[in-house]
């Protein structure tokens with residue numbers, strides 16, 4: 001592994017730890033609402049960037065896949081305005097209308 005791959009990997013792991021930590025520990029819905037899409041897009045760009053260090057073709061394959069993944073994650077997760085809980089759809093077309101934790105409307 002050369003230095004460039006190591007840097008990509010370190011940045012990815014750091015981002016993952018920060019993202020998970022912020023989303024799991026924070027009760028501030030406002031923070032989660034802007035942090036969640038930002039981190040998803042950053043993760044997507046990181047994966048595409050990492051693929052690009054291998055070959056430009058790999059990046060072209062990963063770019064639409066990551067865009068789809070980011071869109072899916074944004075669609076699957078809703079944050080409760082009342083208690084700050086992170087609510088996830090169990091199935092992609094589940095109706096996510098109420099908070100699992102406090103029952104407030106989402």
Ligand SMILES: [Zn+2]
Nearest residue numbers: 080083099102
């Ligand atoms: Zn709630």
